[in-house]
Amino acid sequence: MEWKHDPSSSIAADELTNSQFFHGHKCPAMPQGLRAGHLAMDLLGVERARGGGELQAIVEIGDHHFSGCFADGVQFATGCTFGKGNIHKEPLGKFALTLVDAKTSRAVRVSARYERMSQCLAMPFFTERQRGVPPFALDPEVVEPLIADVMTRPWPEMFTVATFEQYPLPSVAEAFTAVQCTDCGEMVVTPYARELDGHRYCATCFGARAFRGRSETQAERPR
Numbered sequence: 001m002e003w004k005h006d007p008s009s010s011i012a013a014d015e016l017t018n019s020q021f022f023h024g025h026k027c028p029a030m031p032q033g034l035r036a037g038h039l040a041m042d043l044l045g046v047e048r049a050r051g052g053g054e055l056q057a058i059v060e061i062g063d064h065h066f067s068g069c070f071a072d073g074v075q076f077a078t079g080c081t082f083g084k085g086n087i088h089k090e091p092l093g094k095f096a097l098t099l100v101d102a103k104t105s106r107a108v109r110v111s112a113r114y115e116r117m118s119q120c121l122a123m124p125f126f127t128e129r130q131r132g133v134p135p136f137a138l139d140p141e142v143v144e145p146l147i148a149d150v151m152t153r154p155w156p157e158m159f160t161v162a163t164f165e166q167y168p169l170p171s172v173a174e175a176f177t178a179v180q181c182t183d184c185g186e187m188v189v190t191p192y193a194r195e196l197d198g199h200r201y202c203a204t205c206f207g208a209r210a211f212r213g214r215s216e217t218q219a220e221r222p223r
């Protein structure tokens with residue numbers, strides 16, 4: 001199968017607006033994720049995921065760092081979302097997305113170019129953010145031109161791309177059964193339930209029982 005070498009990566013204005021509503025503020029990293037998602041879908045020749053196991057996304061952002069908003073753009077563009085469970089976070093502190101087509105096992109990894117990212121880091125958007133100004137409180141004149149740049153810049157200046165003909169992807173069956181926890185009475189999906197003396201527990205109550213058992217043993221030990 002041929003790779004599509006001329007991806008259009010065109011994103012409609014209302015997709016940007018709707019994704020900004022979903023994301024909660026205007027910033028350059030979320031649209032960068034939109035572009036990365038569309039680029040990966042274009043190269044794979046796939047449609048946005050509807051939750052039938054068609055696509056799997058892996059994002060490499062970590063926690064508590066600049067431009068983590070990238071992942072929200074990826075979710076909006078690809079339809080791979082936290083709730084559907086078809087996105088996985090590999091916390092490497094990198095701005096990269098791997099999108100896997102489950103049907104063909106082909107994958108595309110889109111990674112933000114160091115040169116462009118480091119230029120952006122020196123711009124007022126990021127220097128102001130570093131001073132503690134929240135993104136929604138920034139002057140639109142600081143934010144809007146950067147977003148326009150992210151939306152229109154030719155993708156080869158923004159991203160490097162790697163393709164995989166056979167990407168290893170474990171297939172996990174979706175669970176449709178659940179049990180009631182003996183202690184708290186809440187529902188817990190069966191693969192997450194723990195069993196003790198013929199009773200089933202959620203992990204929290206199971207852990208509490210194990211902890212109670214341990215402290216009694218420790219109290220008895222000195223005697």
Ligand SMILES: [Zn+2]
Nearest residue numbers: 026027030069
């Ligand atoms: Zn953001």
Ligand SMILES: [Zn+2]
Nearest residue numbers: 181184202205
């Ligand atoms: Zn419980």
